[in-house]
Amino acid sequence: MKFQIESPEKLGLLIRASRKAMELRQDDAAGSIGVSENFLGKVERGAETVQWGKLFLVMKELGLDISVEVPEEFSSSAELHLKRLLDKRQSGNTAASGEDA
Incomplete structure (x- = not known):
């Protein structure tokens, strides 16, 4: 399913929703991905200062793809x-x- 992403906040919310749909706790997901729980929290809150490389790692590990039209x-x-x-x-x-x- 495709979701329109207009802001870091909406991307963060989608990442959080996907993690929850997978029934993963934030600390468990962060540990298995190899990022801090603090970083994953920033991603899920849509912080505008996250590191791109780590953001894409989180998305990849949660099975999320991104595309641009x-x-x-x-x-x-x-x-x-x-x-x-x-x-x-x-x-x-x-x-x-x-x-x-």
Whole structure:
């Protein structure tokens, strides 16, 4: 089921609702995910200062996916730009890792 997310608060509430639907206590979920209970509480309250990496880890471990709908009139161009940016980032990461070797 898709949910429209307009704010960090709504995303947090959806994460909390999903955890509760799985019958997981907040402390148990935090421990199994590898984040603090305090961090998970911030996520579920929709705090605007959470770390992106940890937020996506929480979502992944709870089985939640996120997607962004791009307006159809821009989707082809956005897809092309995204591919170029990802290719550029990948080639930069490959060069950087080669320097460390």
